[in-house]
Amino acid sequence: MNISSIIRESLKLKQELLDNGSMLKRLKEVVVVTSDCYKNGGKTMFCGNGGSAADAQHLAAELSGRFYFDRKPLDAEALHVNTSYLTAVANDYSYNEIYSRLVEAKGKKGDILFAFSTSGNSPNVVKALEQAKLQELITIGFTGMKPCKMDSLCDFIFKIPSADTPRIQEMHILLGHIICQGVEETLFGT
Numbered sequence: 276m277n278i279s280s281i282i283r284e285s286l287k288l289k290q291e292l293l294d295n296g297s298m299l300k301r302l303k304e305v306v307v308v309t310s311d312c313y314k315n316g317g318k319t320m321f322c323g324n325g326g327s328a329a330d331a332q333h334l335a336a337e338l339s340g341r342f343y344f345d346r347k348p349l350d351a352e353a354l355h356v357n358t359s360y361l362t363a364v365a366n367d368y369s370y371n372e373i374y375s376r377l378v379e380a381k382g383k384k385g386d387i388l389f390a391f392s393t394s395g396n397s398p399n400v401v402k403a404l405e406q407a408k409l410q411e412l413i414t415i416g417f418t419g420m421k422p423c424k425m426d427s428l429c430d431f432i433f434k435i436p437s438a439d440t441p442r443i444q445e446m447h448i449l450l451g452h453i454i455c456q457g458v459e460e461t462l463f464g465t
Contacts, residue, residue: 284437284439284442285442285445288435288436288437288442288445288446289446289449291436292446292449292450298433301431301433302433302450302453302454302457303457304431305415305431305454306453306454306457306458306461307461308387308413308415308431309387309415309454309457309458310457310458310461310462312385312386312387312413313349313350313458313462314462315385317350317383317385317386317387318349318350318351318352318381318383318386318387319335319338319349319350319351319352319386319387319388319389320335320351320352320353320354320377320378320381320382320386320387320388320389321334321335321351321352321353321354321388321389321390321391322353322354322355322374322388322389322390322391322399322400322403323355323390323391323392323397323400324392324397324399324400326393326440326441326444327391327392327393327397327417327444327447328353328355328391330391330417330444330447330448330451331353331354331355331389331391332353332355332356333448333451334351334389334448334451334452334454334455335351335352335353336351336353337351337451337452337455338351338455338458338459339351339352341459342452342455342456342459343456343459344459344463346459346462346463347463349458349462352381354373354374354377354378354403355373355374360373360377361373364376370398370399371398371399371402372399372402373399374399374400374402374403374406375399375402375403375405375406377403378403378406378407378410378412379406379410382406382407382410382412383410383412384410384411384412385411385412385413386412386413387412387413387414387415388403388404388407388412388413388414388415389415389416389417389451390403390404390414390415390416390417390425390429391416391417391418391447392416392417392418392423392425393418393419393440393443393444394418394419394421394423395416395418395419395421395422395423395424395425395426395434396423396424396425400425401424401425401428404416404425404428404429405428407428408428413430413431414428414429414430414431415429415430415431415432415433416428416429416431416432416433417432417433417435417447417450417451418432418433418434418435418443419434419435419437419438419440419443420434420435420436420437420438421438433446433447433450435447
């Protein structure tokens, strides 16, 4: 293990983000869209698997709890946190259905689904995005560099130029934090 090379690769991806004007513009657009969702009484939902589920839960907590300062809570939920639901649906239907059924139950036109998958092909995340599109939710995806099923299902997609899962996830949480900060500042001031 070469610790310096791991850190250099992470820094390289951050520099690529800093130099990527279209991705920076997309980040600003997502801040506006998410802020508008909340202004209109909507909510955000988050989904992912493994480390991406942890990122989804982390970012939902930043919005529903707080980010930088005390303020009114925002309606944000990671769709995997109810283990009784998760295990029942996985057992009775299929693991591929765990998120799409909750999107169907909770999602309303104008709400937002944030979907995380480093491969972009996780069947349960893809099905959730398909359901979200049917119900006219805004879909925001976070994935890696390879072409994937999520590409055509997301209104906004953040494709990290890497195939290395840990580096992709590090960038996803950075982008998520930027969005959370932007939403908090837009809705509640600096």
